[in-house]
Amino acid sequence: MKTSKKDSKGKRPAAARTDSQRRQLLAGLACLPALLWWNKASATTPLVCDVAVIGAGVFGSWIAWHLAQRGQQVVLVDAYAPGNGLSSSGGDTRVIRMAYGPDAIYSRMAAESLTQWQKLGQALDARHRPSTPLFHPTGVLWLSRHRNGYFNHSLDTLQALGIPTRVFDSPSALQRAYPQMDYHGIGTGFLEPGSGALAARQCVRVVAEEAMRNGARWLQATAAAPEPVASQKGERLRIPLRTATGPAQLLARQAVYACGAWLPKVFPQLLSRRIVPTRQEVFYLNLKAVSAPLAARYAPARFPVWADFNDGDVFYGIPDVAGYGFKIAHDKHGPVMDPDTADRRVSEAAEREMRAYLRKRFPELAEAPLASVRVCQYENTSNGDFLLDRHPTLPNVWLAGGGSGHSFKHGPAVGRWMAELVTGARTPTHPRFTLSSKDTTQKRAVI
Numbered sequence: 001m002k003t004s005k006k007d008s009k010g011k012r013p014a015a016a017r018t019d020s021q022r023r024q025l026l027a028g029l030a031c032l033p034a035l036l037w038w039n040k041a042s043a044t045t046p047l048v049c050d051v052a053v054i055g056a057g058v059f060g061s062w063i064a065w066h067l068a069q070r071g072q073q074v075v076l077v078d079a080y081a082p083g084n085g086l087s088s089s090g091g092d093t094r095v096i097r098m099a100y101g102p103d104a105i106y107s108r109m110a111a112e113s114l115t116q117w118q119k120l121g122q123a124l125d126a127r128h129r130p131s132t133p134l135f136h137p138t139g140v141l142w143l144s145r146h147r148n149g150y151f152n153h154s155l156d157t158l159q160a161l162g163i164p165t166r167v168f169d170s171p172s173a174l175q176r177a178y179p180q181m182d183y184h185g186i187g188t189g190f191l192e193p194g195s196g197a198l199a200a201r202q203c204v205r206v207v208a209e210e211a212m213r214n215g216a217r218w219l220q221a222t223a224a225a226p227e228p229v230a231s232q233k234g235e236r237l238r239i240p241l242r243t244a245t246g247p248a249q250l251l252a253r254q255a256v257y258a259c260g261a262w263l264p265k266v267f268p269q270l271l272s273r274r275i276v277p278t279r280q281e282v283f284y285l286n287l288k289a290v291s292a293p294l295a296a297r298y299a300p301a302r303f304p305v306w307a308d309f310n311d312g313d314v315f316y317g318i319p320d321v322a323g324y325g326f327k328i329a330h331d332k333h334g335p336v337m338d339p340d341t342a343d344r345r346v347s348e349a350a351e352r353e354m355r356a357y358l359r360k361r362f363p364e365l366a367e368a369p370l371a372s373v374r375v376c377q378y379e380n381t382s383n384g385d386f387l388l389d390r391h392p393t394l395p396n397v398w399l400a401g402g403g404s405g406h407s408f409k410h411g412p413a414v415g416r417w418m419a420e421l422v423t424g425a426r427t428p429t430h431p432r433f434t435l436s437s438k439d440t441t442q443k444r445a446v447i
């Protein structure tokens with residue numbers, strides 16, 4: 001098994017981490033020429049806009065896109081770059097699936113979002129923009145011991161929404177369709193043939209660039225919480241900024257804070273226990289290093305994205321859609337993590353756990369070498385419902401976050417939702433997205 005050397009605590013060495021972080025930051029910077037950089041804000045001559053969107057992850061980028069489409073003057077601000085390596089959106093790939101058990105609201109949002117992701121991809125193709133696909137239609141395979149409530153609710157909802165599914169009522173039916181897996185203890189499954197994987201980091205960069213094409217402006221800066229101001233011109237908020245060249249400020253009528261795992265840092269009193277970042281470790285296996293036929297057996301054309309309920313201890317994976325490797329992850333909340341200071345080396349314990357799962361379900365992959373690894377954070381609300389609501393005391397300030405490990409796919413629908421709230425086209429938000437519905441004790445419910 002080829003892996004980089006580890007120290008006595010089972011961590012990979014700091015030099016390796018530094019290299020990988022450097023690569024991530026360079027990858028983030030690759031989009032700079034495509035963006036209109038606007039770094040003229042200073043403490044004395046502030047930038048002025050209708051809406052400041054703070055955070056260029058999948059939420060902020062789509063919010064800026066939708067607001068710019070509606071003719072709002074938008075400034076999109078990020079401390080680094082869209083889809084940067086520290087952000088939750090900065091991964092290589094993310095699953096887009098429609099099934100959400102009893103939570104039909106997310107099935108509807110996922111369906112709307114898939115259409116929008118596809119439209120965006122088609123628009124780029126029409127402009128002959130050289131890029132790898134944003135969406136890979138691999139299908140998504142769900143697996144479980146029994147036909148449980150989650151399966152039944154999902155199938156009912158998808159049928160009502162007109163989303164095709166293919167049900168496998170026995171392990172032998174699964175075996176015939178996908179002989180790659182060991183179905184011991186699995187009794188049933190279903191496939192969403194139209195779903196698949198999104199090229200996450202690339203998607204975010206493209207959406208941010210498209211927001212710029214629609215007229216949004218870009219600012220690289222770290223923003224603090226806003227302060228209300230009285231202004232004759234109608235600007236109501238002053239947003240203190242820290243840029244590479246010193247302090248600056250942004251004046252805006254409204255602001256949307258879409259800061260992912262940093263939201264509790266910007267609004268500590270309000271959110272420190274309502275959004276809890278947790279450490280998540282992801283592995284990519286290099287199947288080609290084992291053999292070309294093995295890699296071919298798990299290629300996207302022959303094996304889909306999959307999620308195994310595994311009696312409540314969910315594992316999921318994505319085939320090698322763009323040379324990243326065969327992705328596998330344990331969908332269990334890890335320890336609380338600080339997105340700025342966390343050690344992003346994977347732990348030996350997580351790799352052991354992943355390989356134990358492989359031995360059970362994919363025995364021929366159990367010793368496959370790693371192509372790469374990644375440590376990232378979920379930004380969890382108490383039950384997994386998003387936070388898309390007005391700030392309770394700061395006028396004209398909006399909060400968009402709490403993606404809770406499942407929000408990437410929903411970027412387009414969340415962007416529309418927030419743009420409608422900000423422009424007054426929707427009021428109030430959905431009861432499940434309110435701040436008041438967010439508890440301070442973690443009880444994960446949305447899967």
Ligand SMILES: Cc1cc2nc3c(=O)[nH]c(=O)nc-3n(C[C@H](O)[C@H](O)[C@H](O)COP(=O)(O)OP(=O)(O)OC[C@H]3O[C@@H](n4cnc5c(N)ncnc54)[C@H](O)[C@@H]3O)c2cc1C
Pocket residue numbers: 054055056057058059060077078079080081082083084086087088089090091093094095096221222223224258259260261262263266280281282376377378379400401402403404405406407408409410
């Ligand atoms: C390992 C892993 C696997 C996942 N898998 C899936 C999946 O398969 N499918 C799915 O749908 N979802 C998945 N998710 C969840 C999804 O990726 C996240 O919920 C989503 O990306 C969150 O987006 P965001 O825009 O809210 O936050 P982020 O992407 O974290 O963006 C926040 C941005 O705000 C910026 N920022 C923060 N503070 C400031 C400040 N003060 N000033 C300026 N900028 C600031 C940051 O630099 C960052 O760019 C996964 C998450 C992880 C970690």
